[in-house]
Amino acid sequence: MTKVTIYVTLRESVVDPQGIATTEALQKMGYEDVKSVRVGKLIELELDGSEQTIEARVNEMCSDLLINKVIEDYRFEIGEVASK
């Protein structure tokens, strides 16, 4: 089984209200060196399939549901599921 880790970030042109609030919070706590925070999300999938088909499959799932390309960008990593 393969594990896919998808990193979802807001597109650069999109203002991130959570990131701005978090930047201000960190600065107030004394971390004045922080100039910017962007908050994204992480999606982990476990799925069957061959290395060759998985990339196209994940891109398809991102377009169909996981990502709204108007506001979000994404990249992903393909790895093995660690044996439990």
Next chain:
Amino acid sequence: MKFAVLVFPGLTCDLDMYHAIEETVKQDVEYVWHTEADQLDSFDAVLLPTGTSYGNYLRPGALAKSSPACKQLQAFAESGKLVLGVGNGFHILVEAGILPGGFLRNQNLKFRSALEIVRVENNNTAFTKDYTQGQMLTLPVANEFGNYYADDQTVEKLKSNNQIVFTYGDENIDGSTEAIAGITNERGNVLGMMPLPERAVEAIIGGTDGTALFQSIMNSRGEQHVN
């Protein structure tokens, strides 16, 4: 005229929408549960109420795509009949690709429940013909994801096609692109808006500035929407 209130799991304001039709235009109206939407084309208009469909998981409105009703809704919109989505119903229309854009958390990160001043930017639509151009309305909003986003190219297109129907006329608190509060599709038969006209059809609660929207829909019966 026959109205459907299309209900996805988690949409909680279906009753308000149903009541608004009874109160304003007094037409046939039925609830349609999302797994029973195969007869959608027997209706003249589809109304998507607000609420929190699928718990707003992933992105507001996104998981409605997993329902067969989403394809039926897309087909209904393509047929040229009228579709109105308010609040979370607007989110669903955007996520289903029926309207352009996306939604972000409100700029101030708060769930906002308030009366909002809304400006009619285009009264030449099936949904707004009973308003006057530039009319200022007072309508309720209640959302956490009211921050509409569209990129420059999309905004240009929306403007040149007169698809921006409502803007916030006083203060753009949520941070929407171009203060957008409501847009139509290119053809003009689908309207999505964050303000809630169905909560403004009685003087005793919330005012009556939403009434003309439902009357406009009635007065648009039989018109072709082929921009």
